Amino acid sequence: MRKGRSLFGLLFALGAFPGAAEEIGDADHGGGVFNKECAACHRIGPEAQHRVGPRLTGIFGRRAGSEEDFSYSKSMARMGADGLTWTLETLDAYIANPKALVSGTKMNYRGLASDADRADLMAFLREFSDEPQNIPEAEPTALKTNPDLSPEVLAIKGDPAYGEYLASECQTCHQADGSDQGIPSIIAWPPEDFVIAMHAYKQKLRPHPVMQMMAGRLNEEEIAALAAYFATLE
Amino acid sequence: MKLNRRLFLGTGIAASALLTAPTVWGQAKPKVVVIGGGAGGATAARYLAKDSQGALEVTLVEANPIYTTCFFSNLYLGGFREFESLQHGYDKMAGAGVTVINDIATAVDRAAKTVTLAGGQVLPYDRLVLSPGIDFKDGSVPGWSVDTHAEIMPHAYKAGPQTQLLKKMVEEMPEGGTFAMVAPPNPYRCPPGPYERISMIAHVLKGKNPTAKILVLDPKDKFSKQALFEDGWQRHYGTMVEWIGPDFGGGAVEVRPDTMEVVIDGEATKVDCCNVIPGQMAGKIAALAGVTDDSGWAPVDPATMKSKMDENVWVLGDSSAQGDMPKSGFSANSQAKVASMTIRGELTGSKTFPAKYSNTCWSLLAPDDGVKVGASYESTPEKIASVESFVSEVGEDAALRKATYEESLGWYAGITADMFG
Numbered sequence: 001m002r003k004g005r006s007l008f009g010l011l012f013a014l015g016a017f018p019g020a021a022e023e024i025g026d027a028d029h030g031g032g033v034f035n036k037e038c039a040a041c042h043r044i045g046p047e048a049q050h051r052v053g054p055r056l057t058g059i060f061g062r063r064a065g066s067e068e069d070f071s072y073s074k075s076m077a078r079m080g081a082d083g084l085t086w087t088l089e090t091l092d093a094y095i096a097n098p099k100a101l102v103s104g105t106k107m108n109y110r111g112l113a114s115d116a117d118r119a120d121l122m123a124f125l126r127e128f129s130d131e132p133q134n135i136p137e138a139e140p141t142a143l144k145t146n147p148d149l150s151p152e153v154l155a156i157k158g159d160p161a162y163g164e165y166l167a168s169e170c171q172t173c174h175q176a177d178g179s180d181q182g183i184p185s186i187i188a189w190p191p192e193d194f195v196i197a198m199h200a201y202k203q204k205l206r207p208h209p210v211m212q213m214m215a216g217r218l219n220e221e222e223i224a225a226l227a228a229y230f231a232t233l234e
Numbered sequence: 235m236k237l238n239r240r241l242f243l244g245t246g247i248a249a250s251a252l253l254t255a256p257t258v259w260g261q262a263k264p265k266v267v268v269i270g271g272g273a274g275g276a277t278a279a280r281y282l283a284k285d286s287q288g289a290l291e292v293t294l295v296e297a298n299p300i301y302t303t304c305f306f307s308n309l310y311l312g313g314f315r316e317f318e319s320l321q322h323g324y325d326k327m328a329g330a331g332v333t334v335i336n337d338i339a340t341a342v343d344r345a346a347k348t349v350t351l352a353g354g355q356v357l358p359y360d361r362l363v364l365s366p367g368i369d370f371k372d373g374s375v376p377g378w379s380v381d382t383h384a385e386i387m388p389h390a391y392k393a394g395p396q397t398q399l400l401k402k403m404v405e406e407m408p409e410g411g412t413f414a415m416v417a418p419p420n421p422y423r424c425p426p427g428p429y430e431r432i433s434m435i436a437h438v439l440k441g442k443n444p445t446a447k448i449l450v451l452d453p454k455d456k457f458s459k460q461a462l463f464e465d466g467w468q469r470h471y472g473t474m475v476e477w478i479g480p481d482f483g484g485g486a487v488e489v490r491p492d493t494m495e496v497v498i499d500g501e502a503t504k505v506d507c508c509n510v511i512p513g514q515m516a517g518k519i520a521a522l523a524g525v526t527d528d529s530g531w532a533p534v535d536p537a538t539m540k541s542k543m544d545e546n547v548w549v550l551g552d553s554s555a556q557g558d559m560p561k562s563g564f565s566a567n568s569q570a571k572v573a574s575m576t577i578r579g580e581l582t583g584s585k586t587f588p589a590k591y592s593n594t595c596w597s598l599l600a601p602d603d604g605v606k607v608g609a610s611y612e613s614t615p616e617k618i619a620s621v622e623s624f625v626s627e628v629g630e631d632a633a634l635r636k637a638t639y640e641e642s643l644g645w646y647a648g649i650t651a652d653m654f655g
């Protein structure tokens with residue numbers, strides 16, 4: 001999903017916030033998109049009720065077709081039963097072209113073609129769903145930086161101080177002295193094995209969700225730096 | 235660096251010299267004072283001292299000689315841990331280069347850059363780190379106040395004697411008696427904590443007092459891992475646990491400690507044990523230091539954990555208002571690493587890197603039935619934002635649930651070693 005050209009986006013592009021995540025979009029502008037495109041049929045907010053369409057408060061993380069007091073199309077109910085849950089990606093795809101995702105949807109809407117408008121709309125809608133501070137599993141509120149493209153990170157590859165900083169995150173769970181109970185030791189591995197294991201998590205071939213997430217935010221140089229660092233610990 | 239600049243101008247040295255060689259200024263090493271030796275503060279003090287290799291003078295001020303972790307205190311309530319296994323001393327801190335002072339910080343003078351202790355000592359600092367955890371909002375549960383009623387209706391939300399008291403009360407409940415929990419409003423430390431506690435108390439009662447009842451009175455209409463908890467309660471404890479959300483009066487609760495009653499939506503019910511977890515705010519010293527806002531929490535810069543009120547003060551852990559990270563020991567530990575990196579950068583000129591934050595919270599539903607929720611976070615200009623999350627699923631097989639529980643044991647061993655050495 002591409003974000004709109006918000007002020008923050010520009011600052012980020014200029015490198016003012018190294019390592020900063022991307023905003024989903026410009027929520028203020030998204031509010032305008034909502035009023036223009038959606039508000040004829042949908043309400044959103046703490047007191048919102050269903051209208052022609054279901055209320056959109058708390059949409060993220062909700063199963064499709066699951067508001068008990070709303071009558072959905074058969075198609076939408078079936079998609080929900082099949083497991084469709086509204087996330088930033090699925091809702092974006094639906095709004096881009098509703099009938100492509102849910103063929104028999106009652107929503108009589110041609111779709112919103114502009115990527116930037118949709119991103120801004122998502123940012124606006126996201127403000128009315130669960131807060132991750134209280135419900136940590138809630139849908140993210142920003143887009144993660146792609147570790148493989150981040151210029152700040154590429155510039156510091158091979159820096160042992162950086163390897164040490166990265167390693168501090170591993171040591172919340174994996175003990176520096178190599179003890180392993182419940183969580184395996186990661187010290188003194190041959191670097192090659194370490195790199196292979198981390199890439200297997202990154203590609204989600206190995207199943208562990210914490211490790212998939214941790215490895216997923218590291219690029220090749222970072223994985224190599226960690227492998228080198230942990231190989232030296234005894 | 236206001237104070238430093240003033241001193242420099244006074245002695246006629248160019249202020250820019252400070253930026254290039256701060257460590258040699260005035261011969262003395264830069265001083266960092268850390269208030270609070272819990273999850274955030276202990277980690278920050280240890281990393282600051284360890285990674286700066288003697289270039290900084292790091293002092294940790296902690297009220298208690300022994301820290302009792304809230305994390306795993308529910309497992310103690312459930313009979314899965316000994317109380318002593320939750321306790322950690324500060325004896326290894328000295329080896330890491332940290333000076334530990336066992337006293338209470340009573341005042342912070344941000345203009346003079348000093349901290350005053352109850353014992354009278356005044357500690358000057360160049361950078362101050364506050365990680366004082368939480369305090370309770372008085373009046374948040376009508377009829378209950380922490381000063382007068384915590385011995386009758388314990389909170390057990392700061393681990394220690396309160397946790398032991400709650401365990402004893404649960405064990406002494408009469409046959410078929412009623413346990414009630416008044417759950418806290420958002421935001422509070424450890425989003426799944428109250429519900430893991432319910433699971434552990436249900437486990438104890440199932441063994442000792444199977445006809446007992448558990449009421450959860452909740453002002454929130456939703457909570458973390460809700461589907462997992464509700465599924466676990468039903469599978470392991472049948473109808474023992476009844477959760478009453480705001481739609482059924484859970485949000486309008488008053489307690490009467492003198493008669494051991496809870497009043498739900500105007501109707502009084504007799505209970506035998508009552509756990510009141512009130513609304514929360516930043517540890518008092520953060521407010522005394524003037525770094526909190528109207529919300530009662532201390533706003534911080536998401537990329538560094540530096541206070542938005544003072545460039546020489548950092549606020550970590552539960553006390554901070556940073557955005558999307560839940561208030562947890564894992565979060566506090568993660569934030570402390572970013573803070574110590576940025577403080578070292580300012581004081582010793584060491585390199586700084588883009589902040590990475592993460593959190594995972596494990597909860598135990600019943601023996602060998604563990605679940606978890608986690609996320610990774612990055613800073614945006616406004617807040618620390620969640621960028622990816624995961625949660626265990628209802629219906630996972632027993633082997634995975636057991637592995638998840640065992641993993642939490644490993645995490646506890648790992649994170650406490652990372653904090654206390």
Ligand SMILES: Cc1cc2nc3c(=O)[nH]c(=O)nc-3n(C[C@H](O)[C@H](O)[C@H](O)COP(=O)(O)OP(=O)(O)OC[C@H]3O[C@@H](n4cnc5c(N)ncnc54)[C@H](O)[C@@H]3O)c2cc1C
Pocket residue numbers: 269270271272273274275295296297298301303304305306307308337338339340365366367368390391392423424427428431517518519550551552553561562563564565566594595596
């Ligand atoms: C029941 C329960 C279960 C939990 N389970 C988990 C879990 O499984 N995983 C997890 O990650 N988190 C868990 N938590 C949350 C975790 O305990 C807190 O989020 C974490 O301790 C916060 O760290 P902190 O540094 O902000 O504060 P704390 O760890 O509370 O440390 C604050 C310290 O500051 C000291 N202090 C305060 N004021 C002063 C002063 N003026 N002078 C001197 N010293 C002072 C206090 O004595 C204390 O030692 C749980 C919490 C509870 C209540």
